[in-house]
Amino acid sequence: MKKLQVAVIGCGTIANSAHIPAYLKSEAEIRYFCDIIPERADAAVEKYGCGKAVYDYHEILDDPELDAVSVCTPNNVHKDISIDFLKHGKHVLCEKPAARNLEDTIEMQKAQHESGKVLNIGVVNRFNTGVNKLKNLIDKGFFGEIYHVYASFRSARSIPGLGGMFTTKEISGGGVLIDWGVHFLDLIMYCVGDPKAKTVSATTYSKLCDNQNMKDYSYTSMWAGPPDYNGTYDVEEFITGHIRTEGPTINLQGAWAQNIANTEMYIDFLGTKAGARLNYGGNFTIFYGEDNALYESTPKYESTNHFENEINAFLSCIQTGEKLPSHIDTNMVTARLMQALYDSAEAEREVVLD
């Protein structure tokens, strides 16, 4: 059988660390490396010894040999690129978040429905071994009713690429919520069955750093590039709030930067029979009481690479038609919730969703 032909659109960090290595191990062939920075596309061709460098994605929209694309660009062009490829009959795996706001995400969903092609979002935790072990326990009723979830994604000092695309709202759509929170909220929603949000009250802050005091911001290392003091910092580095859903309530605290001791990256799932603390990106521990004794256990298991799982599932569903948990339709639950969090923070009032 002919191998699926894919293109990688945007050859930055997430492409090189996740999508490209996974495609190279998969049954597909990388046909194009595309980046508006020509050096990046060229470097990928040279490094991986395959594919062709392209600097403008429009050039490959009409290639009948091309089956699918990974969209690994900044958030602001997720929508247009994904819709263009869908309209030209290509399947799309778009990195998270789907778009900068709900309105754009709805447009993407519409394009998917009209084209009938696959549009998956890179909610990679849905392909994580530990997360799925935990979800299985939840689905089997081990925890009883999960009535509350606490999400902590707090870091001491780790604003990414100060003054760059992550901190420029026009490009990214937001700060820590859209960068890290989207993963935490999607993971929670996946585990507890994608319940709809009913009320959302949140507050966002940009207190440790803003355009006025970027030079005063202390850090020990900075991923996504060194600071650009001529750039922009106009996004939130902290969000906190309280959410009521059709399922559990969710309390969240997320910070790229906060004056705290250590990174606290975990999610507590609190159930009537048992609870779990999931260390984000790692293992989880379960807690329960029985017969006046308290139990605590951290299961050991063999993990597979979640990016490879995500890519393989994407390639597979193109051929089988299976609808994955990363489908744009499922993603709307989180997209609506994210929008409500930002809306509530702006209004300084609770938002009630119908």
Place this chain on the structure above:
Amino acid sequence: MKKLQVAVIGCGTIANSAHIPAYLKSEAEIRYFCDIIPERADAAVEKYGCGKAVYDYHEILDDPELDAVSVCTPNNVHKDISIDFLKHGKHVLCEKPAARNLEDTIEMQKAQHESGKVLNIGVVNRFNTGVNKLKNLIDKGFFGEIYHVYASFRSARSIPGLGGMFTTKEISGGGVLIDWGVHFLDLIMYCVGDPKAKTVSATTYSKLCDNQNMKDYSYTSMWAGPPDYNGTYDVEEFITGHIRTEGPTINLQGAWAQNIANTEMYIDFLGTKAGARLNYGGNFTIFYGEDNALYESTPKYESTNHFENEINAFLSCIQTGEKLPSHIDTNMVTARLMQALYDSAEAEREVVLD
């Protein structure tokens, strides 16, 4: 000078572990031990070798020798007893919470204003050495602007006296919020200058235990007495919420019982220049960044007993007329906030305070 004569109303745990020992070390004399359970009052007289046993507080209202009382009863009679003594010209130190709800607390405040006698509430953290060290740092501007506070008062399995007065709403007024939360909220308010709450959204749960499944509740030890399975459990054992104030936002998670690993009892004060984690009842650590280095420090200091401080301040202010931070007027801020938390939880909507 003649020694102040005091009466202890209610001779249970808090009286014996805190108020009585503090009075015995003070300049005052305990004139009466009062309890409606005669054995308790008698036992106190025998044990401490002073005072007179009384079984009905009305008997001592008119004693002209009596100057002041500590009200150490269950919450449901705080109001009536405090008001009676105020009306009879006695000074009152009433254990926290002032009352079971805001309405009752307002009545108490009114009685204080009309009588002109002292009415302090047992918000003992305001007399804690560590808390005051931290408050001094806040007041000096060390943390910059405190923009957010996170309060965690979560315990794995520690519902007090299941089926007893703590878990019976008619007596206590509520569960973990009114028992532990009142201390945490008052402490926060004290540290950040008693700002008024603007919006409050909260959810309460009674999920690990209720009247239906009290026998299924697992625990390893239980303070405030063994379970009474014929008693009542109709209060919340978990509360979570998001609060906007005129100062910082507050996020809180408090549980008598939750399927978690360990007790997590702390408050994070997050400021623009620095942050602090206060271990409830213990020491605190400060965190800040400067010149691309991150600092962490746990100050050491000598502590004095906060109950003794509280009692001595009460006795002193009777004579000096000084208005303490534990005055009923200051307490109204927390009382309003507590009422709003319960109201929001009942309505499942955010409450907006004027």
Place this chain on the structure above:
Amino acid sequence: MKKLQVAVIGCGTIANSAHIPAYLKSEAEIRYFCDIIPERADAAVEKYGCGKAVYDYHEILDDPELDAVSVCTPNNVHKDISIDFLKHGKHVLCEKPAARNLEDTIEMQKAQHESGKVLNIGVVNRFNTGVNKLKNLIDKGFFGEIYHVYASFRSARSIPGLGGMFTTKEISGGGVLIDWGVHFLDLIMYCVGDPKAKTVSATTYSKLCDNQNMKDYSYTSMWAGPPDYNGTYDVEEFITGHIRTEGPTINLQGAWAQNIANTEMYIDFLGTKAGARLNYGGNFTIFYGEDNALYESTPKYESTNHFENEINAFLSCIQTGEKLPSHIDTNMVTARLMQALYDSAEAEREVVLD
């Protein structure tokens, strides 16, 4: 109601460390302290401030006020004393092992049946909190079928009272099996439902020490008194074997003394769904696999003193007529098994039980 009157027969270590303190906390009254060494009986009266010293138990057999006795003597007189008291209408709690061999134990059972009085054996683990937590899990089916049990009661160097009553077969009936093994086997039998043994193959050794080389035996401390080099050492200090029962197989290794690193005192219960390691006298850990993840948990719980539980249950069953798991009838299962182990070791062949 009149308090039960009890006598303690034998005022050595187990009486002073376990039976007497438990009676003092109980609803019963100690009427007599009896010991053939008068100083011991006298010392008990003086130390505990109650009871009367007796030096020959026959003197109190006919006391109509005496209700029950604890037999805390060396093993060789367990049988005669217990039977005498039963025949005189007294209830008996006899320390383990019931007797030195099966024949004597059968006689004791017969006397119990004829008298109708209580005869319980001091299998104190049946009143241990952790053991009962574990047994509850087994009974609820948590482990699936328990198909094998491994009992390790191995100590590096701890022969008790070299040359004394523990090492003199005429008095004790045997060595490590009858001293420690009886506890381990009884505990196992209790947990897995007292199944009958079908085949028994065992070997015993007295290799680190015997009458010839008692002075060469190295040790760091010795409980039950200092060595008596003029005494006797003619019991086994090591036993190992393989047992088939109507339930699980049992493999055992028990040594008072062996050239090993550390004490290894535990029991592994191996089930089809889960397994447990019980640390003798302590807590236990459970192990299981599910959905390709391995779980391990050590429950925490509050323990009560098992000697007090044992004494209280003994006193209670005298009045209620309840048959306890420590009844002589239940004890016959272990007594038969112990006899078979010694018989197999002597014959150097497997013993088949009908």
Place this chain on the structure above:
Amino acid sequence: MKKLQVAVIGCGTIANSAHIPAYLKSEAEIRYFCDIIPERADAAVEKYGCGKAVYDYHEILDDPELDAVSVCTPNNVHKDISIDFLKHGKHVLCEKPAARNLEDTIEMQKAQHESGKVLNIGVVNRFNTGVNKLKNLIDKGFFGEIYHVYASFRSARSIPGLGGMFTTKEISGGGVLIDWGVHFLDLIMYCVGDPKAKTVSATTYSKLCDNQNMKDYSYTSMWAGPPDYNGTYDVEEFITGHIRTEGPTINLQGAWAQNIANTEMYIDFLGTKAGARLNYGGNFTIFYGEDNALYESTPKYESTNHFENEINAFLSCIQTGEKLPSHIDTNMVTARLMQALYDSAEAEREVVLD
């Protein structure tokens, strides 16, 4: 001198990880790589850059240039292949176990005796540095009389290649005993002088997994290939028993899979003067008491690769005629013992050997 020419029969895991690398470092030349799966033989030729690929071992039986073979096939064809090569005048190093049962092993011994060629079994521990250090201490009398040995070869969850050749009795002859136990028993026998077994009582179980519930078996990783749920699982994964020999007694517990915490792979040698714990595949510690002090010591030494030692000794003995401890004659002791263990388990009774 002309180099010895060898053939490797069976190019699976043990050949590639042990025999082939050892031959490549030796004085011999690999002339043939033989495997009935042609790709395996071809791959070996390509990978090691020597030898010729053969797919049917009969083709090389008559090659006069061929001196010796390593038989690295599944157990079920050990016997026929070894005998064929012996009959054609070739020397044979056959992987352990010699054969699936005693009858076949006797046939192999007979063929060795008739041919006069070398037939060694791959009991590689007899060439292990640590094992030989320990054996030297035993032989020198350091431990006094070794009166008991405890062998623990227990793993939490490690059934190899579920449904494959390891778990198919027709191919392997048995489960954990024939796979791991053969190594442990042979090592013990080697160390204590190859004493004959007198009585054997054993029980085997297949409780965590069988053909009915292979899919329910939880594991974190699986060596010897992924599960084949259409394959067979009809061997024991657990064996336990008690053995009397002309030397020490042996107690054993061996499990590929058991609900325990950690792998427990060790052998305790218990002597009258001292004891040792040998960590299988690793170092050993000695324990002894002297003058009321207890000693513990873990000797350090330089190890050589035991597979290389085994291969070199094999090649050397071909030329010198020396009879190695891995000779088929010595192996009969373990072969008889293994057969008796399986026979006892089947009969559920002790087997008495003459």
